[in-house]
Amino acid sequence: MKDTLNNIVAEIQEQERKLSANTTSFIDEAFKMTVYLQELLCTLKEKVVGKGFSTKDEEIHFFKQVKPNILGKLIYYNKVYRIETACPVDNGNLNQNYYALQLRGLTQEYKEHVCSSTFYRYYRSGRTDRDESYFMRGNINYHDGLNSYVFEIDPKFSTYFDYKVAKIVANELIYNYLTTKLNPEQNPDILLQNAETKDIFWTQTKNALIELIYALHASDAISHGKIGIRKISLVFQILFRVSLNDIHNSFHRMKTRAGSRTLFLDQLRYSLEEYMDKEDH
Template sequence: MKSIYDTIVKRIEIREHRITFRNENVIKEAAEMTAFVLEILIEARNLVSEKGFVNKKEEIYFFKNIKPKILGKLIYYNKIFRIETSCPAKSGEIHKSFFVTELEKLTKEFKDNYIESDFYRYIKSGREDLDEKYFGLGRIDIMEGLNSFVFGIDPQFSTYYDYKVAKIIADEMFYEYINNRLNQDCERHSVSLTYTHYDDMFWTDSKNALIELIYALYAARSLSNGRLGITKISTIIESLFQIELGDFHHAFHRMKVRSGSRTAFLDYLKDSLEEYMNKNL
């Protein structure tokens, strides 16, 4: 189901295309994105207040899909800003130790609060049978033992569970961010390429297409029996095809939530190969 509220999320995704998250830019970009997404959340709140919802189905769709994406990204960018401004060093063992500790804290928090919960399993399984209970306004049941902060939420713009979905989204994104942060420095500087460059060999499709291919090779453990990290694979392929991919981690996050096929380039490769095979029967 689509609604007028989808255009609000789209504006965030468009803005995210500008993000590089290179070491020298990450704090500035995280602060800017936090402010921008906060404005979007306020705009969404005002729009809900003025327009309301066409029906109950749109209301549930908003609090299950739209608001959690906005709030989740707000939490995510704010987390990045806070952790990067708290990091005691830009590189070295102190830097690594800091991010390892943050990763351990996040893993424990996620395990304690979500992994074993019925609600987490409900969201991850794609179920819809309890959507009205979880994402309908006015359905908060204080007898379920909800966290005390629920008493301070706006009952016209929250179902409590929309926040829980947002927190799951933010924590999953942040988990990958910290992992990438730990890997990128050592991998970026350890790649040594010995092959010859060919001026007539370069990537001519979109950057997103190549990023999709890189992640597919990484996920399938097709290179070096899966021993290479995603950043190292990307660095090698960037050099091989004479292209700079920028923040490919963030681009991959956008692919995971894009409309239509999430594997558009791989689908295209499969169709092209099958067509080629048919021509040469």
């Protein structure tokens, strides 16, 4: 069971890469990932119910890490599919207002039902002292006044709190998705911040990042060149919390600029060689 669990994340990432390269739209990709993840959960449920776990640590790991990440992505892709299929237009003010409305709804849900909860603070702090109560089956305490969803879950394949973690995972993914649809400068409210990544941000110019993205794409350095510039740029925008706006026009301006057309790449090479020389001393 443990080896199977360790391979799940890699399997999901591989499926995402395949669909990203072969689907014609993100709507199609979101739908197919929803179906794939639902089937994956059903397969895992059969194994868990049939074979169980060999140790307490294995059970806790499954319900704290493995299942919530699968279910979280399932909730995310299903939500994105619903958002995109209901989007009124492809672009313009109506489009921006629609995504802004979705983001406000997510923010409100987060403030009312997530960040104020005792469990959220427990999970975010990285504590483990109550893991046996939260992430092992058969420990649901109805005196805590739990959400009515608890009556719908299968106690053989849920601890209730695994769903809570899945919602946290899903909300972060949905938030990142929506913020890439909007200009972050116009939406400064920070819904969710991962303490481990909040200090990661881009400190060079936006043109420098665009130059790097195009270089990685041109050299087939990401997914063997099978995904487009738009998807690569979305990854970097999420990672570095920066809006790149119309990268295609920026790139075409680079092609006609005076002097070197690869200013940032030239600087990277110089900085790396200088760093290597220092390491040699």
